[in-house]
Amino acid sequence: MVTIHNLHFSYRRRPVFTGLDLELQPGQIYGLLGRNGTGKSTLLRNIAGFLFPQKGEIDAFGFTPGKRQPAFLAKYFHVPEDFQLPDVPLARWIQYMSPFYPDFNQGQFEHYTREFTIPTFGHLQELSYGQQKKVLISLALATNAPLLLMDEPTNGLDIHSKSQFRKIIAGALDDRKCILISTHQVKDLENLIDNVTILEEGKILFHQSMNRIAEKLLFKLSVDPDEAARALHAESSLKGQAVILPNLEGEDSRPDLEMLYKAVLLNGKTINAFFS
Known part of the structure; x- marks a missing residue:
């Protein structure tokens, strides 16, 4: 179009x-x-x-x-x-x-x-x-x-x-x-x-479908410090750490746009590597 x-x-x-x-x-x-x-x-x-x-x-x-x-x-x-x-x-x-x-x-x-x-x-x-x-x-x-x-x-x-x-x-x-x-x-x-x-x-840092994001990245709350340390992006929350991890097991998760946006701005090359 x-x-x-x-x-x-x-x-x-x-x-x-x-x-x-x-x-x-x-x-x-x-x-x-x-x-x-x-x-x-x-x-x-x-x-x-x-x-x-x-x-x-x-x-x-x-x-x-x-x-x-x-x-x-x-x-x-x-x-x-x-x-x-x-x-x-x-x-x-x-x-x-x-x-x-x-x-x-x-x-x-x-x-x-x-x-x-x-x-x-x-x-x-x-x-x-x-x-x-x-x-x-x-x-x-x-x-x-x-x-x-x-x-x-x-x-x-x-x-x-x-x-x-x-x-x-x-x-x-x-x-x-x-x-x-x-x-x-x-x-x-x-x-x-x-x-x-x-x-x-003025540059496109990231361009992907929501389905592909859910396929490649896992968004979850974690209380495991080691898991948070391995995360592509982590943020503190009242219930633990909100993290973005590689979705290696094909788990279901709902992409958090705000977290994804911050992660791409801070570490776009690493995030984009999972979509290559």
Whole structure:
């Protein structure tokens, strides 16, 4: 669906990407993790065609995003971290926006707004920031665009709304859609994503499916000091040591995204060696 090859991008003299490669497949939810300022938003904007690579190629559905062709624009929806909705009634805004997306479904939009408990009367500017974000996410999903790019979509949402977000996103995926979600709030994506991509200083440090992570790495609590000493990563907890170990016996465990993220940042080469 999206192929990025040898991407180079800089802001004036500050390089962000120098030879980045990445592939995104349909039917998958990708979690793009990384600290603030490491290039997550820049990558999404390059894929959307808002920014233009100095070198390398981005292919999305056979289009070059930077050319901004109408046929490409109808195939993706970008939910930015910062946005400004117009001061018009919500219903009128949907009338303006929906014709740009041939697969837009009004019934789906109404379903998502009900799930998010958004008032659908009145002007958009009368809604809180969190409600406006949920309106934007509802529109993104109702367009049925094959590619959804979401930049820090859970910022501004309360705990209940974050839970609603995970439920709605999981239910909206099908085998022709690809969803790329960037965040530095790692816990917000647990139990949602199919693939983890960790970005640091403009480089992809880690890119694996959740199934393969569970196959190769064992996440557990341990009270054995020797086991903790052998761990690829260990953290103190009230019940002992939370550890990541090589999954040599094929045991079942649930990957802890926050632990994995820290482990990759601290010791990425060792972690990646188990996926070679």
